[in-house]
Amino acid sequence: MRVLVIGSGAREHALCARLRASPSVEAVLCAPGSSGIARDAVVHPVATHDLDGIVSLATRERVDLVVVGPEGPLVMGIADRLATAGVACFGPGAGAARLEGSKSFSKDFMARHAIPTAAYASFTDYDAAAAYVRSVGHRVVVKADGLAAGKGVVVCDTPQEALDALDRVLRQHAFGDAGATVVVEERIDGQEISFHVIADGERYVVLGAAQDHKRLRDGDNGPNTGGMGAFSPVPVCTPRLVARICAEVVEPTLRGIAREGHPFRGVLFVGLMIDDAGTPKVLEYNVRFGDPECAVLLARLDGDLAPLLDAAARSALSAETVRVRDDVAIAVVIAAEGYPDAPREGVAIRGIELAEAVPGARVYHAGTSRRDGGWVTAGGRVLLVTATAPSLVEAAAIAYQAADRIELPGAQLRRDIGWRALAPSASR
Ligand code: AMP
Ligand code: GLY
Numbered sequence: 001m002r003v004l005v006i007g008s009g010a011r012e013h014a015l016c017a018r019l020r021a022s023p024s025v026e027a028v029l030c031a032p033g034s035s036g037i038a039r040d041a042v043v044h045p046v047a048t049h050d051l052d053g054i055v056s057l058a059t060r061e062r063v064d065l066v067v068v069g070p071e072g073p074l075v076m077g078i079a080d081r082l083a084t085a086g087v088a089c090f091g092p093g094a095g096a097a098r099l100e101g102s103k104s105f106s107k108d109f110m111a112r113h114a115i116p117t118a119a120y121a122s123f124t125d126y127d128a129a130a131a132y133v134r135s136v137g138h139r140v141v142v143k144a145d146g147l148a149a150g151k152g153v154v155v156c157d158t159p160q161e162a163l164d165a166l167d168r169v170l171r172q173h174a175f176g177d178a179g180a181t182v183v184v185e186e187r188i189d190g191q192e193i194s195f196h197v198i199a200d201g202e203r204y205v206v207l208g209a210a211q212d213h214k215r216l217r218d219g220d221n222g223p224n225t226g227g228m229g230a231f232s233p234v235p236v237c238t239p240r241l242v243a244r245i246c247a248e249v250v251e252p253t254l255r256g257i258a259r260e261g262h263p264f265r266g267v268l269f270v271g272l273m274i275d276d277a278g279t280p281k282v283l284e285y286n287v288r289f290g291d292p293e294c295a296v297l298l299a300r301l302d303g304d305l306a307p308l309l310d311a312a313a314r315s316a317l318s319a320e321t322v323r324v325r326d327d328v329a330i331a332v333v334i335a336a337e338g339y340p341d342a343p344r345e346g347v348a349i350r351g352i353e354l355a356e357a358v359p360g361a362r363v364y365h366a367g368t369s370r371r372d373g374g375w376v377t378a379g380g381r382v383l384l385v386t387a388t389a390p391s392l393v394e395a396a397a398i399a400y401q402a403a404d405r406i407e408l409p410g411a412q413l414r415r416d417i418g419w420r421a422l423a424p425s426a427s428r
Helices: 010-020 051-060 071-076 078-084 094-101 103-112 126-135 159-171 239-259 293-300 305-313 352-356 392-403
Strands: 002-007 027-032 065-068 088-090 120-123 140-144 153-155 182-186 191-200 204-212 215-217 221-224 229-232 265-274 280-286 328-335 361-365 368-371 374-377 381-389
Touching: 002 010, 002 051, 010 027, 010 293, 010 305, 010 361, 010 381, 027 051, 051 071, 051 078, 065 078, 065 305, 071 078, 071 094, 078 088, 078 094, 088 265, 088 305, 094 103, 094 239, 094 280, 103 120, 103 182, 103 239, 103 280, 120 126, 126 159, 126 182, 140 159, 153 159, 159 182, 191 239, 191 293, 191 305, 204 239, 204 293, 229 293, 229 392, 239 265, 239 280, 265 305, 293 328, 293 381, 328 392, 352 361, 352 392, 361 392, 381 392
Parallel strands: 002 027, 002 065, 065 088
Antiparallel strands: 120 182, 140 153, 140 182, 191 204, 191 265, 204 229, 215 221, 229 328, 265 280, 328 381, 361 381, 368 374
C-alpha cells in the first residue's frame, strides 16, 4: 500500500513512523511534512490547505490511502475531493467534519440527538449575548463558532471576562468570520479526557482515552496551549465508563451524523468532561487525532496500523482489527521560548540523538527545521518526547530522562505530565 499523510506536526510524524513500520506499506509520503518527518517519509511541499495540490499529488504518486492529520483540510472537503478522484481517505467528508468546524452546528447536533453536553446558547449579536451572560446564574465559556487555531475558546471565571471575550469576538472581530457566531456555554468542572474511536461510517472500534495537559505550566497553570503532554490509559476511564461513553455519546453521534447524510469515516476524538459523579459530557468533537494524544494512543496499539485505517476509509472495519496493550504511554512536549503567543524560531536544538538513545524513548518532530547541519526551532511546539513502560512512573522517568538530554535555550516543558494519575486519589 502507498500511503500519503497530510500535515507536519508530531501527530503526523508519529503516524508516518508507524506506517513506515507497517508490513503492508510499501511507501509513506507526507505533505508538507518537515525535515524531521523526512526521516520516516518522502516529503512533498504541498500545503495542507491546497486541496488541488493534494489530489494531484495523490493521483500522480498512485497513492492508495490518504491519512489526514489536521482538521483544516477535512473541514474544507479534502475527503470529498479525494473520493471524486477515486482515492480512499482516512478522515470524514466536509459534512461530518462540521462536528469540529462549527461549534454551533455541533451543539445543535448534540441537542438534536440527546447527547450529553453543557447547556448553551448561540449568538451573532453582542447585546443579546451580553444579556444572556448577565442573566445566567453560572460561569460560562465563550467559543468562537469556527476554526480559530485553538484560540477561539475562553474559559471565564467572571461575567466580566465573558463580556470582554464577547466584545473581542463579536465587536472587534478578532477571529474574522470564524467568530461571526459565538456559543456561550455553561462551564463544567471535572476531569477532561480525549476519547478516540475509529469509525467506518457504520461500525467503530475504540482506541481508548488519553489525557492532555492544555495549560502551559505545571499544576495546570498559565495560558491554554495546543497541549503540553499526554498519557494513556487514563485511570478515570474505567471499562464501565468506556461502555457508558460508547452508549451515550459515540453511538448516537455516529448514528446521528450518518442519518443526517454524512457517514463518519476516520477518527472521532471526543473531548469529554467527567464530573465527580462519573457522568461524561461532551466538551467538543474533533474529527482527527489529538496532538499529542495521537503518539500515546499509537504507542499502545498493537498490530498493523495501515489495514485498520484503510478499512475505516473503505467502510470495511471489523471488531478484531484493534488490540490495545496494557502498557502506559506518555508524551512530553518541548515548546519554544515565547510559546504559545510568540514562539522564538531559529533557535538551535542539540541532543535529539542522545535523547533517542535512552532505551524506551522516542522523539517526534513537531516544529523543527534543518540549518547548517543541525536542528533549529520552527514552531511553538518543537519536539514530542515519548516513552512506553509497564507503569506511568516508569514511562515518565524514561521520557524525562530523554527530554533532559535535549538542549534548547528557553525551552518550556511541563514536569508533571500524568499528575492526576500519579496523585494519591488517582481517580480524580
Ligand atoms: P474546545 O475547543 O471546545 O474543546 O475548548 C477548549 C478547552 O476549553 C477544552 O479542552 C476545555 O479544557 C475547555 N472547555 C471547553 N468547554 C468547556 C466547558 N463547557 N466547561 C469547562 N471547560 C471547557
Ligand atoms: N491536544 C488537543 C487537540 O489535539 O485538540
